[in-house]
Amino acid sequence: MGPEASPVYTGLKGIYVAKTSLSYIDDERRKILYRGYSIEDLAEHSTFEEVTYLLWFGKLPNKKELSEFKENLVTEREIPEEVVDIVNKLPKNAHPMDILKTGVAALGPFDSDLPSIWGQHIHERRAENLRIAMRIFSKMPAIMAYYYRMKENKDIVHPRKDLSHAANLLYMIWGREPNSIEAKLMDITLILHADHGFSASTFACLVTASTLSDLYSAVISGISALKGPLHGGASEQALKMLMEIGSPENAREYVKAKIERKERIMGFGHRVYKSYDPRVRILKKYIGMLAKETGQETLLNTALEVEEIMIELLGRKGIFPNMDFYSGQVYYMLGIPTEIFTPIFAISRISGWIGHVLEYWEQNILIRPRALYIGPMETRYTPLENRI
Numbered sequence: 295m296g297p298e299a300s301p302v303y304t305g306l307k308g309i310y311v312a313k314t315s316l317s318y319i320d321d322e323r324r325k326i327l328y329r330g331y332s333i334e335d336l337a338e339h340s341t342f343e344e345v346t347y348l349l350w351f352g353k354l355p356n357k358k359e360l361s362e363f364k365e366n367l368v369t370e371r372e373i374p375e376e377v378v379d380i381v382n383k384l385p386k387n388a389h390p391m392d393i394l395k396t397g398v399a400a401l402g403p404f405d406s407d408l409p410s411i412w413g414q415h416i417h418e419r420r421a422e423n424l425r426i427a428m429r430i431f432s433k434m435p436a437i438m439a440y441y442y443r444m445k446e447n448k449d450i451v452h453p454r455k456d457l458s459h460a461a462n463l464l465y466m467i468w469g470r471e472p473n474s475i476e477a478k479l480m481d482i483t484l485i486l487h488a489d490h491g492f493s494a495s496t497f498a499c500l501v502t503a504s505t506l507s508d509l510y511s512a513v514i515s516g517i518s519a520l521k522g523p524l525h526g527g528a529s530e531q532a533l534k535m536l537m538e539i540g541s542p543e544n545a546r547e548y549v550k551a552k553i554e555r556k557e558r559i560m561g562f563g564h565r566v567y568k569s570y571d572p573r574v575r576i577l578k579k580y581i582g583m584l585a586k587e588t589g590q591e592t593l594l595n596t597a598l599e600v601e602e603i604m605i606e607l608l609g610r611k612g613i614f615p616n617m618d619f620y621s622g623q624v625y626y627m628l629g630i631p632t633e634i635f636t637p638i639f640a641i642s643r644i645s646g647w648i649g650h651v652l653e654y655w656e657q658n659i660l661i662r663p664r665a666l667y668i669g670p671m672e673t674r675y676t677p678l679e680n681r682i
């Protein structure tokens with residue numbers, strides 16, 4: 295059988311490329327499980343740190359394990375002065391995901407564990423890789439918060455060790471400690487974004503990791519893939535759209551016109567979900583209260599109207615709001631600057647990226663698919679002077 299007869303799985307739609315125990319997406323029953331635990335349970339009772347431990351180590355930590363893990367994380371929150379300088383020297387109008395990518399890339403050479411893992415068998419690198427993982431996880435918020443504050447001509451706010459990951463992130467962005475509700479909501483969005491099977495960015499991490507490159511390189515691949523509006527960039531775009539619509543009365547005309555022009559409505563549709571994204575249901579539990587408290591009811595009502603119209607017009611195609619449609623609103627209502635929405639997604643998804651890479655390395659196999667050649671054959675070389 296020649297290659298022409300091989301099926302081509304464009305976009306790898308519906309193709310399973312590996313096994314995983316990290317997260318399970320059940321579209322039919324509208325459930326997401328992280329290592330068997332429902333995200334509803336985790337969002338309500340757990341913390342982002344605990345969920346990260348669960349994803350990396352395969353079980354919920356006991357008290358001692360969690361306290362050691364958190365201690366290790368908080369000591370890694372600061373970034374080297376040189377990296378602060380690099381971030382500060384980048385153009386202020388650069389895309390924040392490019393800043394994050396450059397910041398993470400710049401951390402690599404300062405990591406004392408990185409040189410020592412070269413040449414070691416992948417299974418002998420686990421302890422070093424876990425230390426590297428904790429560094430990347432803990433330092434990403436500082437890269438983003440410092441960039442944002444320097445751009446706004448504000449003094450940078452150094453991380454605090456006594457705050458949770460979520461609270462410290464907000465503290466470094468705002469320069470004030472969040473209240474417990476703000477910190478909890480941030481924590482919930484971090485948990486809900488922590489993992490989602492083989493999303494494009496997770497797969498990008500795995501492609502790089504499968505060559506036995508290092509975690510920094512894998513994470514940079516993930517950040518690069520997440521930047522795109524078909525993936526992580528959707529929340530910012532969705533919020534911009536809601537602002538443009540302005541109020542619920544304008545929604546129908548706006549949405550219909552966009553669909554007629556065959557444009558996509560950002561924050562809707564998903565490669566895996568063809569029914570309702572369960573993360574949306576969780577966010578909706580909190581967003582009403584947040585909208586009321588922050589005086590953003592018009593924004594929320596506009597969103598709810600867009601959702602209703604979209605389901606009426608495209609629900610039969612399996613198009614429903616995805617997590618990004620509502621996460622942008624939560625961030626906005628919390629007072630997080632729009633430009634750092636996608637970096638915050640990366641700051642959440644780092645847990646899943648690293649968890650998947652560590653899992654994949656246990657039985658690593660180079661990811662190297664084939665492309666079916668459809669170009670010309672046996673074309674004769676024409677000397678430059680004879681070409682028209």
Ligand code: ACO
Nearest residue numbers: 523524525526528557558559560561562563564565616618
């Ligand atoms: N608005 C309007 N129409 C849409 C949308 C949308 N948001 N999403 C899909 N469609 C339509 C397509 O036009 C296509 O219609 P057709 O069959 O008549 O040509 C059909 O639905 C299927 O679309 P595909 O692109 O083939 O579906 P796929 O599963 O590949 O797409 C994707 C998934 C890329 C997320 C898509 O739904 C999309 O572009 N959404 C908008 C961007 C977005 O919100 N991304 C965030 C995803 S979630 C995340 O990353 C956390």
